[in-house]
Amino acid sequence: MIIGVVVSVLALAAIAFFVVPAVKGFFAGEDTKVTAGQQVTVTIPDGASGDTIASILSENHIVENPKDYYAAVKKLNADMSLKPGDYSFTTLMDATKVVQQLMEGPNAGSNALTIPEGLTVDQVADRVAQAYDSISKEDFLNQAKASNYVDDYSFLKDAANDSLEGFLFPKTYSLGDSPTADGVIRAMLDQFKTEYKSLDFASCEAKIKERYGVEMSDYDIVNLASIVEREGLNADQRAHVASVFYNRLAGKLDGLRYLNSDATMMYVTGGEVTADDLQSDSPYNTYKHEGLPPTPICSPSLEALKATLEPTDSDDLYFYITQDEEYFSQTYEEHQQSWN
Template sequence: MPTLSNGSSPRRQGAHFSSPVPEGQAQEEQAQQEQITQPSVEATGSLPALTGGKLSSRSAQVTHMAKNKQVKHRDKKASKRSRIFAALIAFIMVAALGIFVWKVALPELSRANSDTQEITAGQQVTVTIPDGAGAQEVAKILFENKIIATKSEFLNQVKRQDAEQKIKSGIYVITTGTKPADIVHLLISGPNAPGSGFVVPEGYTVSQVADLVQDYFGISRDDFLNQAKASNYVADYPFLAGAVDANDSLEGYLFPKTYTFTESNVTADTVIRAMLDQFETETADLNLDAARITLNKRYNLNLTNEQIIIMASIIEREALTDDDRPKVASVFYNRLYDDMYLQSDATLAYSLGREATAEELSSMTSDPYNTYAFKGLTPTPICSPGYASIKAAMDPAATNYYYFWITSDEHVFSETYDEHQQAIENAREREAASKQ
């Protein structure tokens, strides 16, 4: 039924009361009514009957009304019982649904949406990444195998490294508690399970490679680190001369790649030589000497080949995508040209073995890897850079950038400090708005 503008129901059409009937007309109609023969019904009970066992028209009318009243009474009772029964059925169905939601649906939904769990670090787990698996599916596999504590952090790292389309399928052996960033590096590099090749991800340090070697080959971590000295290999690999002069470390030169060994007795020396051979092969088409001359002309810097690798390692740890690497390189070279601090968080993180706090960045002024306190490059590379980072260090983009703000969602480069601060503020506002 349509409603009026004030919310009440509209009145029915027509008058509610009949118009008055004139007295003469009323008497005439009454006389005519008395002449009409009323329909008869069978007499029942003790009602007064007329001749022939028929009820008078008035008595029949009363009887008919009484029967109708009884039927209506029975109908009301039946209707009431139907409503009660329907309500009872509805209550039972709602109760059953509530129990199902409480006992089954909610726990399943909670488990499905749960993004955090406790894990036991240090255990090796073998997982298979299916062909064509996306980041969400990979995160689920890692989470269900208790390799990662949170899916969201892993997915953020995939986004930060632009790795969605780079994850390789296959069988992996992953240690529980490994940093999500390192897991992403591994998944980009390729399967590392026995028989699938030995994988060294981009951005790994000598210390991390030692852990991989121990896990994969069973070679003692300490034995590998003791062998990984530049002085042990400089005679065969002249490009290590600068590393010997620095701190005799092979940091930066154990090239990230997937390696296959056919020898039955693999040693630390075997692994190291394979990686140094790969470094030499990968950089054969990169003329470091020519790059030094170009960089000197552009930035008035007299760099050594070793320092170009140092720069490449910093770029490797700071940039998230290959497209960003030349621009990140330009920021650091512009700062060196203007005698500014590099202010890279990654350099002190290398020295500490973990992310540095803001307080440590400002207070650890005696650590030469703190580029907030020391100008210039670090004493050694801070990781093994990939080909793209080495190329960016040799040929940075031509920009006037001095700052960058890179997160999983933001890749902003700025020429001035004010622009940089505004970029950070804008990014935080967007992040806050996205959470509302």
Template sequence: MADPRNPRGGAGAGQGRPDRTPRHSRQQGRRAAEAPCAPLARHAASQRAQAPDRAAPPRRVASGATTRRVSERTQAQTRSRGAVRHPGSGGPAAPSRLPLVVAAVAAVAAVVVACLVVSRCAASPSDAPSQEPASGEVEIQVAEGAGTDAIAQSLVDAGLVKDSATFTKAVMAQGAGQSLKPGTYRFAAGIPVTQIVEQLVEGPNTTSNRVTVPEGLTVAKTAAYVQDALGIPADDFVAQAKASNYSSDYPFLSEAADDSLEGFLWASTYDFSGKEVSADAVIRAMLDRYVTATASLDWQSGEAALKGAYGVDFDDYDVLILASVIEREAVTEQDRPLVSSVFYNRMRDGMPLQSDATMGYVTGGEVTADDLKKESPYNTYLNKGLPPTPICTPSIECVQAALNPQSTDYLYFLIIENGTYSNHTFSRTYDEHMAAIEQARQDQAP
């Protein structure tokens, strides 16, 4: 719209608002749901296989060598003394039974020692000494598809739980076996295992390998967020972000103009912990999120209603373009359907949109009066209809507003957010609009 401090001639539909704090920062708690982790095979077998390493000393301590040595010594003594006679016996002396007794005792000892060895080998893995307890904070990675037992082993290795069974029992007690989410986690040493399970159900609690992309960004600005969060060079991201690279997998991109992905890189929080991180992977995740977010929209019915009410023949891509302009012009939830109605009313009446925001896409920032005189397909002061592509990625609320505008007879709007001063005025005539601008100037005068 026209700047209330420097009004321009002609009908100004709207002034592209400057970049504001991303909606994500004002709407805390928005999370992307992650698919539950599939359970993996248990590790008990491998732990049992390792148990013999903890066996008792070699069994040669109880071997037959001791018995043989005792028997030979006893036999030597027997030979030197002659036959042993029992008192009162008048017959030949009976052979000595001492070697047999000693051999029996040694055999029993061997069995006892063997039982001890077997007992130690058969001990439960949970009886084995655990890792040293963690100290400070510990970061662990839960890979995509990791099951309860794999996660338990990671926690044991990190010293956060004493054994796998402790974690497994806590998971079972909370019924969380299918709800543990992949990602990067940071836990304080000594945290109760129940809290570990609760966090794994809630999702990652760190920003490592995560990127949050707010609504209203262009592809170039999205690339900057991705570079800062994931280390992917912005130039590589922009070079990869071409509709032709993905139209075979995402047929709706066949409508995209200028080979552009503007409008489709959906705003959300993305976690790539345990996954491949590349420009291609990030773009595919964003396109997948676009599909999910817009799946419930009734595009066809909305477009038919728009044609009947305003005489516009819009397809899905046209709706997305207008939604992106609404995203850059509207500020509040109440603004969106009203701003949408202004644009549809102007198109119905053969008027240009006159949105500064569309030229802001070209300048990359503020728009001056001179900018609005420059020829560009994005100059909606000089050209009627929509710009050729979306000018940012809109929120789902703006797409809904573009599909279902409020029914009004407004042709102008003035939206100002300047510190503590707020003005959201919608007008039916140019004179009303200019009066609103003048009033805003007076209200902000020193």
């Protein structure tokens, strides 16, 4: 009987140690809305179990559902390849990307600069200034002009407003203790160049023109991808959102070419968009001005660029996306039902 009691106690302890963290992680944030893209630094202890890692990721809203983490580990056959250490992630990341980083090893330290997807040049400048004493925000912004780099990076030739918006590629960079603003910017542009070369812009633009009757330049793709980045939460959503925007650019919405995107006005307001904001005459108000805004509104991820180059084939004109729901509709009546 005593042995039975001891076994039961040990079983309960095992459940508390291995199962509870995962369950706690599973329900973490269920009632709290989490903003995607917020930087989070976590430590994966040496010898941490899969359940412990899943719990750390869930509790910090990096991968909300541990099941997604477990699926990614299985997909990448990563069980024995996860490395302990300090990591810099962002909230609501794709589980596969998280596991890939855990396989590569720690990316947070005194020399690490993490630029998440969807940041503006101004926000990048803030992170750079926080990471390096050698660079002030003002120094970075003064250097971050397209005219300073167009001779070395041909993809900047059409950049509007002398802006590098859209081209400071999101990634974790290791640039030493005291880089210059020029060195940081060139590292980001080099990364954009690498990703840019991996994509077949010309072929995809030809297909977009054939399907939608919309002529897109490479700069237009980056511009639209920046909006797609902010409007969708994952690859499938972003490809579908891109198709909605192409349908709007094609004039399928009452014969007009309005994108009707709150995200473009958020670039101006820096946050919430009000009804009064949507009455402004800002060139970034895509409720008032047809076509694309003057510049991209953030640095899009590779995922958003791919989604914009290879959109879902749909006739949808509306979408409604939250952390928990997504609805795509062809008529305004259907769209109203999605959020009423």
